[in-house]
Amino acid sequence: MSTPSSPPVSERAGGSSVRIGALVPLTRPGWAEAGRHLLAGLELAAREVNDAGGILGRPLELVVRDTAADPQRAVAAVDELAGLGVAALAGEYHSVVARAAAARADALGLPFLCSSAVLDGLTEQPTEWVARLAPAQSHGWRIYADFLLGAGDRRIAVATEPSVYWAAGTRILRDHLAPRGGTVLELDMRALAPTDVCDELAGHRATALLLLVGHPEPAVPIVRAVRSDRRLAETMIGAPAGQPEFTEWATLLGDEGASIPFLRYLPERLGPLGARVGTALRERLAEAPSFVAFEGYDTIAVLAAVLRSHGLDRARTAESWPRVEVEGTRGPIRFSRTPGINVWQWAWTPVQVVDRDPAAPDRFRILHTG
Template sequence: MPYLCSSAVLDALTEQPTEWVARLSSPQSRGWQIYADFLLGAGHRRIAVAAQPSVYWATGTRILWDCLAPRGGTVIELDMSTLDPADVCDELVDHRATALLLLVGHPDPAVPIVESVRRDQRLAEIMIGAPAGQPEFTEWATLLGDDGAGVPFLRYLPERLTPLGAQVDKALRERLGEAPSFVAFEGYDTVAVLAEVLRSHGADRARTAESWPRLAVEGTRGQIQFSRTPGISVWQWAGTPVQVVDRDPAEPDRFRILHAG
């Protein structure tokens, strides 16, 4: 069965190389390396990660280690299966961390951790980050208010949308009553690619799989084409835009672009 993945980012999306699967989202190794570059550029060398057990979080931690250690960075791992938010604050002080990354579920325990850190005067200067993108969503801002601002995360949007993207953005704003998240553009691009495959190659499964490397589709975030990327087992859109953004502390409904790759 041919399969188009819109948002899963694990590099090892399939156990073996396959011709049947294509992916729009950027591999985790690329996105999280860009995030590590942002951390280093902002002067952070002692990074704590509050992580729950999962392949995704463990892989992200390993990517951070690989990117930060050669450049003098340290990753301090905090196991959230044994710590509560108050314990996290004590660990951050003891390890003299300058940044805390939330590699945990949302809203719990991410929201209680943010609330606890924000209220601890010992940690007034620490940066909280959430590379997986939790602060993108309205629920984050609703639950945390001003405490949820200034938390950098990865977002898969370009500085400027394509003309198609601008049309989609306008239509979704009118329907939703608010700005759409980057996930909405991932979803639209997925539908656009599948529609082009069906128009050009019909519903035959083998022909669909054969079409991945020959497609050129105008998406909301750029022209979409699939190719082979070293270390990636599926057809990959190599041009996925990646940004590090946060909610502006002065205007939490507005996003600031802090870094791009």
């Protein structure tokens, strides 16, 4: 069910610590590589908080729980962490898991700063208890749709699996593209093999295929099938959910994984704080940090600032979201109420559409910003 708190943080703790519960996917079927980057950011920021004196003279301790992309497991973790007396919750990458955790945190009156999940409907009703750093799906995916239109792609196919997240993404794309002459064809991957996808693309003369599916299965086999089909040499493959961001993608697909545009939440150039944190994250991860690692760092930076300013009372933390002003790694962080979003939202982190450079798949190219 759980992984131990970060040893470097907890071993430094002398006396009673201020605990923050961290929800992270660290094992399959969760996207473990994303979880590893998220945890690296959370841990780096926690270490720096303690190096600077902790929270009100007490050390900060992360209490980490592995959600493994399982909503029920996440709810159980929220219950456990609330019972352990954590001051707040942080983290989570998977939208469906974060939604379950947010609902439980709201019910328990436990502040939750969601790091990475983008689903617009993170909670069913407006809540004071939940805030989010990642941009809402409708914001980022509309920017991606604009990129498609700018590239001349209007006959779009989506390879998709059953999920609230994928269904929401498909709806956002269709609603944005249809008034502008675009069409969206859904390909149900429960019924189709990768070679069947190729036949559908050729038959409908789709100019782009978007991967609204899990990684590495079935995303990787779909990419291989499309790349090897001569009929589809001009078909663009895209992955708005960001599957190509992580090293595993390049390791599994090599050159075939390049030129697949995806969404990334970074500015074109990092400022001094972001550059310093990026260097430290690279050392911690032994590879280039993803935007998810920066989200993790910023989450703890915000919570530490809130707890230092407003104390450890959970209700006071929840009341403080609209007063947050923190310099994050990707710009100044403030929360506001955004139409259609029921949680306190940072509006907005920088959004890029990028891909891996076919000439050097370890290098990213910025194709579009929004």
